[in-house]
Amino acid sequence: MSEIREARLLKANTLVNKGFEPYAETFKISHNTKFLIEKFSYLDNGQDFNLNVAIAGRVLAKRVMGKIAFFTITDQEGKIQLYLEKKIIDDFEINSKLLSFEDLKEIVDIGDWIGVYGTIKKTNKGELSIKVSKWEMLSKSLQPLPDKWHGLTDIEKRYRQRYLDLIVNPLSKNVFKTRAKCISLIRRWLDEKNFLEIETPILQSEAGGAEARPFITHHNTLDIPLYLRIATELHLKRMVVGGFEKVYELGRIFRNEGISTKHNPEFTSVEIYQAFSNYIDMMNLTEDLIRNIVSSCCDSLVINYQEKVIDFSKPWKRISMKNVVMEYTGIDFDSFNGDVDKAIKDLGEINIQISPKINSLGRLLNEVFEQKVESQLVEPTFVIDYPIEISPLARPQPENKEMVQRFELFIAGRELANAFSELIDPVDQRQRMQLQQSLRDAGDLEAHCIDEDFLQALEIGMPPTGGLGIGIDRLIMLLTNSPSIRDVIPFPLLKPEITSTKSEKSTSNEVK
Numbered sequence: 001m002s003e004i005r006e007a008r009l010l011k012a013n014t015l016v017n018k019g020f021e022p023y024a025e026t027f028k029i030s031h032n033t034k035f036l037i038e039k040f041s042y043l044d045n046g047q048d049f050n051l052n053v054a055i056a057g058r059v060l061a062k063r064v065m066g067k068i069a070f071f072t073i074t075d076q077e078g079k080i081q082l083y084l085e086k087k088i089i090d091d092f093e094i095n096s097k098l099l100s101f102e103d104l105k106e107i108v109d110i111g112d113w114i115g116v117y118g119t120i121k122k123t124n125k126g127e128l129s130i131k132v133s134k135w136e137m138l139s140k141s142l143q144p145l146p147d148k149w150h151g152l153t154d155i156e157k158r159y160r161q162r163y164l165d166l167i168v169n170p171l172s173k174n175v176f177k178t179r180a181k182c183i184s185l186i187r188r189w190l191d192e193k194n195f196l197e198i199e200t201p202i203l204q205s206e207a208g209g210a211e212a213r214p215f216i217t218h219h220n221t222l223d224i225p226l227y228l229r230i231a232t233e234l235h236l237k238r239m240v241v242g243g244f245e246k247v248y249e250l251g252r253i254f255r256n257e258g259i260s261t262k263h264n265p266e267f268t269s270v271e272i273y274q275a276f277s278n279y280i281d282m283m284n285l286t287e288d289l290i291r292n293i294v295s296s297c298c299d300s301l302v303i304n305y306q307e308k309v310i311d312f313s314k315p316w317k318r319i320s321m322k323n324v325v326m327e328y329t330g331i332d333f334d335s336f337n338g339d340v341d342k343a344i345k346d347l348g349e350i351n352i353q354i355s356p357k358i359n360s361l362g363r364l365l366n367e368v369f370e371q372k373v374e375s376q377l378v379e380p381t382f383v384i385d386y387p388i389e390i391s392p393l394a395r396p397q398p399e400n401k402e403m404v405q406r407f408e409l410f411i412a413g414r415e416l417a418n419a420f421s422e423l424i425d426p427v428d429q430r431q432r433m434q435l436q437q438s439l440r441d442a443g444d445l446e447a448h449c450i451d452e453d454f455l456q457a458l459e460i461g462m463p464p465t466g467g468l469g470i471g472i473d474r475l476i477m478l479l480t481n482s483p484s485i486r487d488v489i490p491f492p493l494l495k496p497e498i499t500s501t502k503s504e505k506s507t508s509n510e511v512k
Contacts, residue, residue: 004144008109008140008141012142014106015107018099020137022139022140024115024136024137027054027136029054029056030052030054030055032055032075033057033073033079033080034077036055036128040120043120045123046122046123048119048120048131049121050120051120052117054116055073055080056138057075057080057113058111058141059108059112060072060074060079060110060145060167061110062108064105067086068083068086069084069101070083070084070129071084071114076173080128081129082116082132083118083132084104085131085132089132098135098136099134099137109144110141110144111144111145112137112138112139114135114136116130116134116136117133117134118132118133118134159486172487175482179476182293183250183472185292185293185296185297186472187250190272195247196246197247198235198247199249199251200229200232201235202228202229202251202252202254203217203219204229205224206451206453206454207227207228208230208448208449209231209232209393210231211392212230212255213256213446214230214254214255214256215227215255229253229254230253230254231253232249233271233467234451236249236271237422237454237462239273240275240462240465241457245275245463246275249270250472252267252268253268260485261486262414262485264492267472267473268471268473269470269472271469272467272468272470273422273467273468277464277465277466278464279394279419279420279421281466282419282420283419285468286468287380290470290475291313294478295312297479301313303479306412306481306483310378310379310412316380316382316409317380317381319383319384320383320384321384321386324377325373328372328373329350331346331347333361333365338361343361347368352367354367360389362390363390366386374410374413374415375413377413378413380411381410383407383409384405384407385397385405385407386403386406386407387402388401388404391404393423393432394406394420395423396423396428404421405420406420414477415471415474416474417468417469417471418469419466419469420466421464421465421466422464422465424462424463426455426458426459430450433448433455436449437450473489
């Protein structure tokens with residue numbers, strides 16, 4: 001690798017000795033590859049079109065055959081071939097003191113960025129090309145790209161060196177184009193419905209709005225601990241208290257939790273709050289929004305995800321947590337009549353792993369759902385009416401105070417959205433936060449703490465409100481048929497690479 005780098009450095013120095021910069025300051029582009037291919041694909045084989053173009057890209061392939069060369073370059077939109085003829089380029093070089101055809105052959109490597117000027121040509125073999133009249137080196141690459149036949153097959157390297165992944169894997173580039181489009185569409189959809197995007201603090205004195213372990217940092221000047229936000233909920237609800245009726249924020253959330261194909265400690269979500277609404281209204285909003293995004297990004301409401309067909313056009317199933325558990329396991333939680341010990345005994349028959357800290361029917365119900373049901377919900381399914389023990393910010397059901405007006409949306413076996421009718425009773429909210437604080441004091445690092453300022457805001461008065469959170473990364477996994485959340489996050493969190501000192505030492509011993 002060092003020999004290749006040294007050879008390329010020599011070529012960069014050759015450019016300098018010839019009076020040219022190996023790292024240009026600017027280049028004026030007239031067109032991109034996508035426009036040219038769409039505009040001129042109709043040309044007949046061997047036909048030229050006299051349109052002057054200036055285009056820049058990274059060299060992905062080069063074939064030199066005597067006095068003619070064919071390069072392939074890529075820009076953000078795609079690839080195009082360059083047709084390079086010695087006579088044409090050298091005629092310009094002689095008159096204008098430009099780089100020659102010979103320079104092109106000797107100095108340009110795969111991986112370099114070059115800018116070219118020329119006209120449009122379709123070769124005799126039917127390849128749309130740019131017939132180059134002159135060229136410039138824009139950035140000399142000192143390291144080689146992965147082999148074009150094998151690509152970047154090391155998955156971890158794809159995540160660590162995303163820039164290489166984007167260069168050699170067009171599908172990865174398309175994933176992040178879809179990601180950008182999806183985020184833009186969500187904002188536009190909400191803006192058109194008169195929601196206001198509000199920016200809430202990332203550094204917070206109290207981490208609330210979800211059951212999650214926060215990241216902790218320290219402010220030196222104030223000499224206080226701070227937390228990276230685990231949700232935007234409590235601050236957005238403060239805005240509702242202040243009189244904003246439709247608000248949202250799309251941004252980063254941080255949770256100090258495990259890493260898997262479904263979880264990254266830093267992720268993107270959109271939280272939406274609408275006054276004078278409840279969780280049924282938020283269900284309708286969720287269905288409309290996600291249908292719109294799927295249709296716009298996939299040009300269809302029926303998609304294939306990991307060999308599963310998912311139809312977003314049909315009415316989405318709505319079912320209570322108790323009923324969906326009974327449907328998939330045969331267990332009727334109402335039959336336990338509040339007897340936790342009997343429930344634990346009966347659940348042993350279906351091989352449920354139960355933590356010793358789970359001591360209520362509500363938490364047991366949730367465990368059965370997560371272990372036995374969640375992964376089987378492929379078609380869009382709203383699971384509604386959750387236990388109050390795991391929903392400290394949600395409004396109770398009027399007919400059953402042990403359950404709350406909450407739903408989670410599951411698609412392809414994963415939670416995609418979480419919503420509820422917000423709890424606006426400040427007395428009830430204080431009691432629930434106190435219970436959560438007692439769990440936290442007992443060692444549950446994911447339990448809520450008491451947020452006195454939020455409770456004071458509720459005492460000022462908050463109108464009936466529906467709240468919703470959607471996981472953007474998981475939504476993009478669906479839209480791009482990506483099996484892992486790391487595939488859709490440009491720079492996912494990874495363990496530091498092991499230093500090579502030991503391996504280098506062992507290698508040198510083997511050589512000896």
